[in-house]
Amino acid sequence: MSTAAEHIAATEAHSAHNYHPLPVVVASAEGAWVTDVEGRRYLDMLAGYSALNFGHRNARLIEAAKAQLDRVTLTSRAFHHDRFARFCTELAELCGMEMVLPMNTGAEAVETAVKTARKWGYKVKGVPDGQARIVVAANNFHGRTTTIISFSTDPEARADFGPYTPGFEVVPYGDLAALEAALDDRTVAVLMEPIQGEAGVLVPPAGYWAGVRRLTGERGILFIADEIQSGLGRTGRTFASEHEGVVPDMYVLGKALGGGVVPVSAVVSSAEVLGVYRPGEHGSTFGGNPLACAVALEVLAMLRTGEYQQRATELGDHLHHELALLTGSGAVTQVRGRGLWAGVDIAPGHGTGRQVSERLLERGVLVKDTHGSTIRLAPPLVVSKEDLDWGLDQLRAVLSV
Known part of the structure; x- marks a missing residue:
């Protein structure tokens, strides 16, 4: 051809x-x-x-990838490799957090965030088993897996793929009163994009993002910022959340983290939140592989220059x-x-x-x-x-x- x-x-x-x-x-x-x-x-x-x-x-990312290709590309998480600890440490530091759970694609990272929030809700917050609720925004885009499209309001992404995963409540994006009304004792997390990309690059009203941070903090609810598209320099800050001085409880990252070379995604949060996991409860054969870590480490170095x-x-x-x-x-x-x-x-x-x-x-x-x-x-x-x-x-x- x-x-x-x-x-x-x-x-x-x-x-x-x-x-x-x-x-x-x-x-x-x-x-x-x-x-x-x-x-x-x-x-x-x-x-x-x-x-x-x-x-x-x-050039910096291609050089990092080529150097790693000559050493080792995959071990699986069955073994340690010499890039992993540094990647987790430096990404956690960039985010001002403590722990990292690496995956590959953005959708995988969102699925990981959902699982993490639910388990945290049961083990730390004390929500009755099977009753955890996550509040999301209308017109969201977090991926196209079965669970994620269950809380999509886009007919193209959602129609004809049911039955849908329960446990989510959708509120209008940018409406703080609607969000507050949706929160209850079973709410374990609010998951939103600081700017809705797929919806048409929708920026919420001034003060909204800070308001979400205030409400979730007052109620003991995890605030999860999906910065897969908005993060890592795109908006003029490392994270779009910074425009309102907000640090969420969890970042969901992807896309630019792999520099357009390899798929790299991650959930970054506190030890209290990501510490709920035990071996065997979640994983990925390729998540955090040596090649991915080598490229992502160079991305982090580039971001640190500002x-x-x-x-x-x-x-x-x-x-x-x-x-x-x-x-x-x-x-x-x-x-x-x-x-x-x-x-x-x-x-x-x-x-x-x-x-x-x-x-x-x-x-x-x-x-x-x-x-x-x-x-x-x-x-x-x-x-x-x-x-x-x-x-x-x-x-x-x-x-x-």
């Missing part, structure tokens, strides 16, 4: 249609740019939904200033986001989110739509201002403003 059409035809014939990708076939990439099988270059303004915060094939958070702040301010100008043009109805992350609602008459994404593709820019009329912008944090401006010029062009 040499042409994009041949690759796409083979995919349609032999791959389950669980995604609807744009018609581009990437063959190589570097930094904020990718090249397709026919040699055309594109500016990546999606960055693997924040998995590629540090860009494609970041340079990526600063870039996300400075370029993010520029991005949102330029996007705000579009709202006055009539082509865009609303822009939301923080740092180098934005949800742009396309006005009726200017095309659907999918159509705008396809027009941008034709002009050499990769973005992705969500919920019909919205496109998401999340370029790698290494993108240059010049390239970012070029991408914005293409957006203006396709919207004819």
